[in-house]
Amino acid sequence: MLLASDVGLDLVKSKIKCLTEFLDIYLRIANVHTVDFYTKDVWNEFVAVPPETVISRLRCQQGGSTTEGIGVSVWDQSQKLRDVAAYMRVTQDHSLPNLGVCTLLDDLLQEVWGDKQKDMFLKTSTFMNTKKSHEVEVMSEVIACFAKYCNIKQDSMMVGLHTCGDLASNTLRIFITKPELKAVCSVGCCYHLLSEEFELSDDSKECCQGPWGFPMSQFLRGSVWRCGRNARMSACLPLERVTTGHGLPSESLFYRAVLQVIIKENFGNGKTYNRLQRTNSKHVGKVYSKSSSFVDYTRKSVEKLGMDGSKLSDSLIQGYYDRYMPRMKELEAFNLLKVALAPCIEGLILLDRLCYLKEQDNVAWSALVQLFDPLKSPRCYAVIGVKK
Template identity: 40%
Template sequence: MFTALHACGDLSSHILNLFVDSDRATVLCLVGCCYNLLTEEFPSKEFHDNAAKQGLSYGYGFPMSSHLRNRSFHLGKNARSLASQPLDRLRVNQTVPSDTLFWRAVLQVILIEKLGNPKNKIELRVGKLNKKVNSFNEYVNKAIQKLNLDITVISDAEISDYYLRYSSHKDKYFAFYKLRTCMGPVIEALIQLDRLLFLLEQENTHSAFLIEIFDPVISPRCYSLIAIKQTSNERF
């Protein structure tokens, strides 16, 4: 029996392949996690011009089913990250989005208007800053330094002006964020159904199910793939 609780990213896909190929494993119970870390066989540009990383392949995590692979189906990093959002937990706890989400949106405007979209790289990534920041000005300064860009092209006064100019859009941005998050379960369902279909496509699969086994508020990744193989007698 193969079991996995919150198998991260491609680990879920590797476990599914091992289960299918194993002569000894007859039952599978798999709860996946971290869809944002899945690798895709047919990716859009997402490795930020890192050709070496694009060339690495240890097997792909998505898609798995022939149905989607025959269509060269891909999601992209943003969609995979969205699938990982804990919608039920956000709904119950009425969680307010972090200010840094809005700060990042205004930072993008600054990068385009003041730095001319430097190096013509729309894929510049700030990611998480190492130290906590307490203001928008501090956030912009640390982010630009992290991106190795010229901070002298914009003053603190100009940074403050940008924030004041767009602060009236903050509520709209958060409303958009919440609406966008509502699409997360749709993408998660697509990933899970692709895995289920992969199992059902195998000749040695007797039955396969997708079952909710956890409270999604407590454990947002609450679905388990259950599969049972045919016995030798059933195959003949």
């Protein structure tokens, strides 16, 4: 029996094409690294309106598409963002929930499971936190549902809950190559850890010779498409949480961006700084949470990066903080622009995985299903497949 709630390969390919054409223009925002925000004067390079305009627009208009801005160009003649309402409309139109390719969980369960009572499933709230309990309870029902559908008793089903980076892609490949696997239900995460076949990075080529984590489908590989690590990091940003008051850690991001200015202006000609830039070793880790002030943060970070901080006085460090503090809203507003793009980039990654399954001769049915409440679990989509 073939499930009625099936989405055709041609439709998936058309939505992938729609997303790649959109991201060809907008991906440059997502690929900005927060570390370089002030050293490269990102705000003035990309945005033509005050940060307060972006913040107010994004916070009040999230949650539904707006007709305001239709027919208005997002960009001005110098390719800077000038109309936030139009930006919001176009990002929402290209986000995964609005592309018309996702299968509704309730419809799917009703079709396969019927009126089976849910109270038979394990209640995990007594020994798991709210997030994990929510995930396990929902996913256990889906797994039981498809085990019944595929008549799985002794043969196996591949299941992955928040499989990191390439593990999500490899889960689908294992499902395809192992005949004893009758179904798959995979929820991925950590898109920034995916290996990209066409990423312009020598480091990525050295660490992985394939099979690559992205792209998976022959359709997307044929277009030699790449996202870039910063865009994949942007895909992990929790849109629903940010727009309901659980914002990004703005101060820690601000600290790191100002630290980069200090490093560039005080160690710019040194061997240590050149090594730092060459190897992309920009990570200071969790120094922020262990610091009492920006001065303390800077001293700990400089030491961790192997630099000589003796020439940096406390007053010099504090001076940098005072200089950039009035511009902190620029960083906050730009990160909100990246957050709005997150569902679009995530959508491309997930549709590529769905397309990969639909390209396989031994797969009878496959779908992209939102399993979890995104407020509880931002990585909430599952790629589900059933063998012939």
